[in-house]
Amino acid sequence: MKHLPRVHLNGLRAVEAAGRCGSLSAAADELGVSVGAVSQQIIKTEAQLGAAIFERTGRGIRPTGLGQQFVDRLSLGFQTLDAAVAMTRHHTDSVLTISVAPVFASKWLVPRLARYTRAHPETKLRLEASTDLINPDSSDIDLAIRVGEGDWPGVKSEYLLPQEVFPVCAPALADALETPEDILTAPIIRDANSNIAWDVWLKPLGLDQRDLVEGDSFTDAALCLDAAIAGQGVMLAWHTLAHDALQCGRLVAPFQERARTRYSYWLITSENRQEPAKVREFKAWLRGEIEEMLEI
Amino acid sequence: MKHLPRVHLNGLRAVEAAGRCGSLSAAADELGVSVGAVSQQIIKTEAQLGAAIFERTGRGIRPTGLGQQFVDRLSLGFQTLDAAVAMTRHHTDSVLTISVAPVFASKWLVPRLARYTRAHPETKLRLEASTDLINPDSSDIDLAIRVGEGDWPGVKSEYLLPQEVFPVCAPALADALETPEDILTAPIIRDANSNIAWDVWLKPLGLDQRDLVEGDSFTDAALCLDAAIAGQGVMLAWHTLAHDALQCGRLVAPFQERARTRYSYWLITSENRQEPAKVREFKAWLRGEIEEMLEI
DNA sequence: CGCTTTGTTTTAGAAAAACTATATGAAACA
DNA sequence: TGTTTCATATAGTTTTTCTAAAACAAAGCG
Numbered sequence: 001m002k003h004l005p006r007v008h009l010n011g012l013r014a015v016e017a018a019g020r021c022g023s024l025s026a027a028a029d030e031l032g033v034s035v036g037a038v039s040q041q042i043i044k045t046e047a048q049l050g051a052a053i054f055e056r057t058g059r060g061i062r063p064t065g066l067g068q069q070f071v072d073r074l075s076l077g078f079q080t081l082d083a084a085v086a087m088t089r090h091h092t093d094s095v096l097t098i099s100v101a102p103v104f105a106s107k108w109l110v111p112r113l114a115r116y117t118r119a120h121p122e123t124k125l126r127l128e129a130s131t132d133l134i135n136p137d138s139s140d141i142d143l144a145i146r147v148g149e150g151d152w153p154g155v156k157s158e159y160l161l162p163q164e165v166f167p168v169c170a171p172a173l174a175d176a177l178e179t180p181e182d183i184l185t186a187p188i189i190r191d192a193n194s195n196i197a198w199d200v201w202l203k204p205l206g207l208d209q210r211d212l213v214e215g216d217s218f219t220d221a222a223l224c225l226d227a228a229i230a231g232q233g234v235m236l237a238w239h240t241l242a243h244d245a246l247q248c249g250r251l252v253a254p255f256q257e258r259a260r261t262r263y264s265y266w267l268i269t270s271e272n273r274q275e276p277a278k279v280r281e282f283k284a285w286l287r288g289e290i291e292e293m294l295e296i
Numbered sequence: 297m298k299h300l301p302r303v304h305l306n307g308l309r310a311v312e313a314a315g316r317c318g319s320l321s322a323a324a325d326e327l328g329v330s331v332g333a334v335s336q337q338i339i340k341t342e343a344q345l346g347a348a349i350f351e352r353t354g355r356g357i358r359p360t361g362l363g364q365q366f367v368d369r370l371s372l373g374f375q376t377l378d379a380a381v382a383m384t385r386h387h388t389d390s391v392l393t394i395s396v397a398p399v400f401a402s403k404w405l406v407p408r409l410a411r412y413t414r415a416h417p418e419t420k421l422r423l424e425a426s427t428d429l430i431n432p433d434s435s436d437i438d439l440a441i442r443v444g445e446g447d448w449p450g451v452k453s454e455y456l457l458p459q460e461v462f463p464v465c466a467p468a469l470a471d472a473l474e475t476p477e478d479i480l481t482a483p484i485i486r487d488a489n490s491n492i493a494w495d496v497w498l499k500p501l502g503l504d505q506r507d508l509v510e511g512d513s514f515t516d517a518a519l520c521l522d523a524a525i526a527g528q529g530v531m532l533a534w535h536t537l538a539h540d541a542l543q544c545g546r547l548v549a550p551f552q553e554r555a556r557t558r559y560s561y562w563l564i565t566s567e568n569r570q571e572p573a574k575v576r577e578f579k580a581w582l583r584g585e586i587e588e589m590l591e592i
Numbered sequence: 593c594g595c596t597t598t599g600t601t602t603t604a605g606a607a608a609a610a611c612t613a614t615a616t617g618a619a620a621c622a
Numbered sequence: 623t624g625t626t627t628c629a630t631a632t633a634g635t636t637t638t639t640c641t642a643a644a645a646c647a648a649a650g651c652g
Contacts, residue, residue, distance in 0.1 A: 003385055004378040005328070009305040010639075012377060024600060032301070037640050039601055049381070050569065051388040055435045058648035060599055064436040066387050070380055077376030081308060082300040084369035085345070089299055091362050092347040140348045140360040273346060306610075320629060333611050335630060340609095354619040356628060 011045030014038045015053055016078055019071030023060050095124045096278045099144035099268075102129040103221040107241040109145075116285050123278050136270040142279050144268040145286075152268065158283075160265035161290055164239040165201055166258045168251045170231035177234070177254035180205045187215030187233035191224045198236055201259040225251075240265070243293055307341030310334045311349055312374055315367030319356050391420045392574045395440035395564075398425040399517040403537040405441070412581050419574050432566040438575050440564040441582075448564065454579075456561040457586055460535040461497060462554045464547045466527035473530070473550035476501045483511030483529035487520045494532055497555040521547075536561070539589055 017027035018038060028035040046053050053067035063071055100109055105127055113125060134141045135154060150157045167183060177183060184207065188198070198209035215233035218224050221241060228235045229250050237251075239258070245251040267286070269279060313323035314334060324331040342349055349363035359367055396405055401423055409421060430437050431450060446453045463479060473479060480503065484494070494505035511529035514520045517537060524531045525546050533547075535554070541547040563582070565575060 001326075001374065001378050003381040004374065007381055008638085009309065009377075012381075013305065023598095025598085030297075033639085034641055035600075036602080036642080040639080043601080049384050049388070050572070051384050052436050053384075056600070056647095058599080066384060066391075066436050069387075070384050073380035073383065074377060077373050077380060078297065078300065080373035080376055081305075081370060082297050084366055084373060085299040085303055085308075087369065088345050088347050088349075088362060088366050092345070095362075136348075139351050140362055273343075276346065304609085319627095321627085329610085330612055331629075332613080332631085336610080339630080352618095352629070354617095354628080 007045055007048045008041070011041045011048070012074055013078065014041035015045050016071055016074040018042055018054070018061065019063050019067065020075060092276065093278065094122060095126055096282055097126040097128060097140050097142050098282070099128045099130055099134045099141045101131050101145075101147070103225075103241060104145060104147075105129045106222055107225060107244065111244060112289050115289075116282070119285065120278075120281055123281070134268070136268065136273070142269070142276070143282060146266050146268055147263050148266060149262065150264060150266045152266075154271060156269045156271045158267040158269070160267050160286070161240075161294065163261045163263045163265060164258045165196060165236050165261060166239070166253055167201065167234045167255060168237040168242045168246065168253050169228055169234040171249065171252050172231055173234065174252045174254045180207060180255055180257065183207070183234060183254075184211045184213065186213065188212045189215050189224050189227050189233040189235040190217040191221045191235070192217050192219050194221065194236075196236065196261050196263075200261055201236060201257065204259065205257060240293070243296075247296065303341055303344045304337070307337045307344070308370055309374065310337035311341050312367055312370040314338055314350070314357065315359050315363065316371060388572065389574065390418060391422055392578055393422045393424060393436050393438050394578070395424045395426055395430050395437045397427050397441075397443070399521075399537060400441060400443075401425050402518055403521060403540065407540060408585050411585075412578070415581065416574075416577055419577070430564070432564065432569070438565070438572070439578060442562050442564055443559050444562060445558065446560060446562045448562075450567060452565045452567045454563040454565070456563050456582070457536075457590065459557045459559045459561060460554045461492060461532050461557060462535070462549055463497065463530050463551060464533040464538045464542065464549050465524055465530040467545065467548050468527055469530065470548045470550045476503060476551055476553065479503070479530060479550075480507045480509065482509065484508045485511050485520050485523050485529040485531040486513040487517045487531070488513050488515050490517065490532075492532065492557050492559075496557055497532060497553065500555065501553060536589070539592075543592065 014027065014031065014037075017030050018024055021027045021030060024035050024038045024042070028038045031038065042054065051066060052064055053070055054061040055064055055067075098109075109127070117123075117125065128141060133146070133152065134144050136142065136144065145160070146152075147163055150159065167177075169177070169186065173186065177186060180202075183202075198212060202209050216227055218227065221238070224235045225237065225241060225245065227233070228237070229245060234254075242251055242253075246253060267283060269275065310323065310327065310333075313326050314320055317323045317326060320331050320334045320338075324334045327334065338350065347362060348360055349366055350357040351360055351363075394405075405423070413419075413421065424437060429442070429448065430440050432438065432440065441456070442448075443459055446455065463473075465473070465482070469482065473482060476498075479498075494508060498505050512523055514523065517534070520531050521533065521537060521541065523529070524533070525541060530550075538547055538549075542549060563579060565571065
């Protein structure tokens with residue numbers, strides 16, 4: 001870029017349009033400005049280049065020999081820029097980037113995505129599995145699903161559903177669990193990263209988490225679920241994450257009681273950016289899936 | 297150009313520079329503006345695109361997946377534009393376009409150009425043979441040589457030499473021309489387009505053009521000269537155009553008397569544009585050639 | 593020849609964009 | 623913990639660009 005800084009980009013665009021269209025008026029029309037504006041831009045650019053790009057014939061303008069070559073090359077350059085912008089538009093229109101926690105992705109979202117893809121084949125999905133708080137304005141995330149209190153600043157948070165937790169275990173283990181008190185005898189599978197205490201479920205039943213029997217501990221909720229399915233013990237599972245395993249009978253919930261934590265599921269989008277169609281569609285689909293899950 | 301109009305060109309340049317340089321400060325440095333200006337431009341462009349091009353990491357910026365592709369394509373586009381501008385600069389620096397009357401080109405200028413090319417091999421000459429009045433500001437003519445009274449508006453006119461005319465003919469014919477009166481007996485070759493009357497030469501000698509013997513007539517001074525060389529008659533030749541033929545003896549001037557017309561040779565350049573080196577050099581060379589011709 | 597059409601340039605003033613300087617904030621360095 | 627590095631926010635200023643209307647200029651036409 002040794003020579004470009006010497007001239008105004010808008011002037012180059014005016015020159016290109018005028019050269020391609022063959023007249024200032026046609027160029028002004030294309031650029032959506034007045035004829036005078038185009039004339040001024042071209043004159044200024046010619047001065048900056050120190051060379052005449054057009055001959056004025058009284059019947060209109062005609063590129064000089066140099067001018068024609070120049071215009072041709074400018075056209076090429078602007079076409080490239082246009083293609084670059086077109087690419088982003090296509091990308092933003094057709095690629096939906098979703099940020100979700102890895103466990104929620106694998107245990108709930110991914111198994112349902114095939115239905116979404118079937119309903120919206122024109123949208124390519126890109127899943128970004130991460131627990132970091134994201135800002136849709138300063139990343140290419142279109143939409144995130146997060147569990148929390150919905151008080152994140154600088155983003156738009158829409159309530160999805162409450163977070164409910166309850167004990168789950170393998171069917172074989174469940175036989176020994178007839179009343180809530182029996183849970184104090186079963187090994188407890190713990191998610192070391194979870195900040196949800198058993199008390200949230202035990203307290204309303206008059207029990208205390210300090211009486212629980214320690215079992216295995218994992219750093220990932222997905223591993224806990226797998227351990228529970230394998231019959232390693234009882235875990236305090238999130239409703240959403242356990243749902244599918246409960247459906248197909250690989251897990252069971254020995255007790256009816258469910259506890260609501262102080263957290264909920266929230267759908268995070270940009271506060272500033274206008275909602276694109278792909279986001280609107282995904283949100284509608286997501287609410288439908290949640291509806292369906294809650295009905296069962 | 298369906299997508300480009302949606303975004304600001306200057307913003308695209310900021311995005312490209314930031315993406316290539318890897319940081320706003322480096323981009324600001326390259327663009328010669330403040331960091332804040334670059335930041336604002338990029339933010340505005342991202343809003344116009346409706347997509348994030350950079351991720352903000354606290355340690356600086358990093359292009360998103362889409363952003364990197366976008367920046368790469370922008371780089372390509374701006375390189376093309378830069379090359380286009382570079383081309384005009386090279387062209388204006390190294391190509392000298394001269395407008396001269398066709399006859400002056402063929403009978404005087406072209407035979408001398410080899411010497412110029414030898415002295416200035418870096419300058420490519422382009423001769424535009426035309427008698428039209430030109431305007432160096434609204435065409436790609438750098439310099440013109442014209443015969444007239446030097447009163448053209450809107451251009452810079454520099455005096456070169458007076459126009460002198462005198463009769464010339466083939467050596468064989470000259471034997472019969474001992475005194476000016478003898479010219480009334482010889483056939484006169486006429487340039488139908490010339491506006492120089494024989495009286496300008498005849499009157500000071502007490503003769504009248506109405507007594508001349510009509511010979512052949514041509515619409516081009518070059519053809520008249522060729523006819524004179526072929527011995528068809530006597531013509532009233534311009535000093536400059538006849539000079540080379542006189543030097544090598546193919547024409548002779550039977551009489552010493554020369555007449556000055558009211559016209560002169562003028563060198564026309566742009567009134568507004570600053571004089572490039574190539575023009576200055578050519579002017580110096582031209583004055584040298586004229587000097588040399590007048591000495592002989 | 594004057595009149596009309598077509599097309600560019602010139603103005604002056606208005607509107608929009610871009611820029612600077614400074615303050616603020618946030619992460620890494622050490 | 624303070625320092626450095628980088629990006630962003632804000633407010634006011636400067637610069638650029640635009641519009642609208644008039645002025646030109648060259649053709650084409652009755």
